[in-house]
Amino acid sequence: MRIKNILISLFFAFFVFTNVAQASEHESGSTPPTTEKKAYESKSLSQLASSWWSTTGINALIDFDDGETTSEPKGADYEREMTWFESSLGRIIMIIIVFVLFYLAIAKNFEPLLLIPIAFGGLLANIPLANMGGEHGMLGIIYNMGIANEFFPLLIFMGVGAMTDFGPLLANPKTAILGGAAQFGIFGALVGAVVLGFELQDASAISIIGGADGPTSIFIANRLAPDMLGAIAVAAYSYMALVPVIQPPIMRALTTKEERRIVMKTGRKVHRLEKLIFPIVVLMLTLLLLPESAPLIGAFAFGNFAKESGVVDRLSDTMQNSLINVITIFLGLGVGSKLAADKFLVLETMGIMIIGLIAFSVGTAAGVLMARLMNKYSDEPINPLIGAAGVSAVPMSARVVSKVGSEEKPGNVLLMHAMGPNVAGVIGSAVAAGVLLSIFK
Amino acid sequence: MADEVNNVAEALKFMVLGMGVVFLFLLILVKVVELQAKLIAKYFPEDAPKTPATPAGNSADEEQRKVAAIIAAVTEFRNKKS
Known part of the structure; x- marks a missing residue:
């Protein structure tokens, strides 16, 4: 009995001791919260009301110097206090821009899959005081999880690879050259950006917008100009969404009516083995010529190989549906967080948007002109419109080409012919990205 | 000013290199694909299985x-x- 008592008291003493030790540890470990708690004194109702008022969004928008800092997802050292414009008027402007994006996505149906998450991310990022784009905010977490480390773009590429059918390209390999010509937009924009006064490295990151390829743009911007990533990603995705607006006028201006009415021969039937081997061939070429592009092309080739192998339908199905959908949500919200006023409403953004537009237009034009040239010197007729699909916005620009083509001549379906340059454009811009990366290595 | 001119020249060089590599890559790809199509047509006649x-x-x-x-x-x- 005595022994039991002693044991119990010993146990009790130990328990109390450890508790005290833990408590003291806690106190020394995180002083700020405890001191804050101690500082709490009885407050009058008016004090409570005024303290609530100071945390409202209305106050944050009106009060110019409330000492709010910019939200850097990594807690980087370039975190600074917001200017009065960024913390007040800028936010209101950005929220209006977000509503315009909603309108474009819902009423005009411009790539709603991209614009809705991006715009909503932008809306969340512009809520004052919530700091959602910061290190511990939802958007900041998403951003750090997959955009800051270039992970999401690669997963998107995997999904695009699993969705892509290289059949049309294999049936008419020559059209791949058109996908190369459209990359002229990238390098033309590079020169343009340098003339406008951007540094070479920043200019290279911006110019990739000309490929009209969101994932590649994010990938490159991360490596070459991380501070401009937001504006570049937003520009790239906006132009991807605006493909049906920007491309048709350029296509019509550069072709004659007869050329637009050209009917192309249906491609030959492609052997299953050709499709199976193709991703490996592309990857081997990357291995030999440009390992810098390997992450992008590797993910793309993997997705395509899984699809064409025909034995892992479950995996390829996941890649082209569930996986890419999940990543699109995350990528959209993460990119949207860069629509915060302090990131987006800077002079550079204007420059980036303009250069991006020029890059994209030049790319389209170069593709169309190249297709005209090919039409002249090739024995098979080639409708120059398919050159516009050389920009890598898959499959949007191929659809646009088909639409313009059938407007000129009902029943002329160019979709399959345009898919060739379109998927070659994806490879082309990944190669161009690799070249730019290799220069700044 | 001299620096800027230099940058533009640099950018033009990038353009030549970049377009060169892109076209080289795609041309080789086209050739390989054509060759592959021929080989497959020869050794694995249409839809053998x-x-x-x-x-x-x-x-x-x-x-x-x-x-x-x-x-x-x-x-x-x-x-x-x-």
Whole structure:
């Protein structure tokens, strides 16, 4: 009995001791919260009301110097206090821009899959005081999880690879050259950006917008100009969404009516083995010529190989549906967080948007002109419109080409012919990205 | 000013290199794909596994063909369903 008592008291003493030790540890470990708690004194109702008022969004928008800092997802050292414009008027402007994006996505149906998450991310990022784009905010977490480390773009590429059918390209390999010509937009924009006064490295990151390829743009911007990533990603995705607006006028201006009415021969039937081997061939070429592009092309080739192998339908199905959908949500919200006023409403953004537009237009034009040239010197007729699909916005620009083509001549379906340059454009811009990366290595 | 001019020249060099590599890559790709198409057409005549021309003596082969037919039917069914 005595022994039991002693044991119990010993146990009790130990328990109390450890508790005290833990408590003291806690106190020394995180002083700020405890001191804050101690500082709490009885407050009058008016004090409570005024303290609530100071945390409202209305106050944050009106009060110019409330000492709010910019939200850097990594807690980087370039975190600074917001200017009065960024913390007040800028936010209101950005929220209006977000509503315009909603309108474009819902009423005009411009790539709603991209614009809705991006715009909503932008809306969340512009809520004052919530700091959602910061290190511990939802958007900041998403951003750090997959955009800051270039992970999401690669997963998107995997999904695009699993969705892509290289059949049309294999049936008419020559059209791949058109996908190369459209990359002229990238390098033309590079020169343009340098003339406008951007540094070479920043200019290279911006110019990739000309490929009209969101994932590649994010990938490159991360490596070459991380501070401009937001504006570049937003520009790239906006132009991807605006493909049906920007491309048709350029296509019509550069072709004659007869050329637009050209009917192309249906491609030959492609052997299953050709499709199976193709991703490996592309990857081997990357291995030999440009390992810098390997992450992008590797993910793309993997997705395509899984699809064409025909034995892992479950995996390829996941890649082209569930996986890419999940990543699109995350990528959209993460990119949207860069629509915060302090990131987006800077002079550079204007420059980036303009250069991006020029890059994209030049790319389209170069593709169309190249297709005209090919039409002249090739024995098979080639409708120059398919050159516009050389920009890598898959499959949007191929659809646009088909639409313009059938407007000129009902029943002329160019979709399959345009898919060739379109998927070659994806490879082309990944190669161009690799070249730019290799220069700044 | 001199620096800026230099940058533009640099950018033009990038352009030449970049377009060169892109076209080189795609041209090689086109050639390889054409070659591959020829080789496959020669050694694996059109849709070899589907043609029922082969003698039906080999039972393992027969078995495989049955499995292939079942898979094809199932995928067809699934595709129609979705």
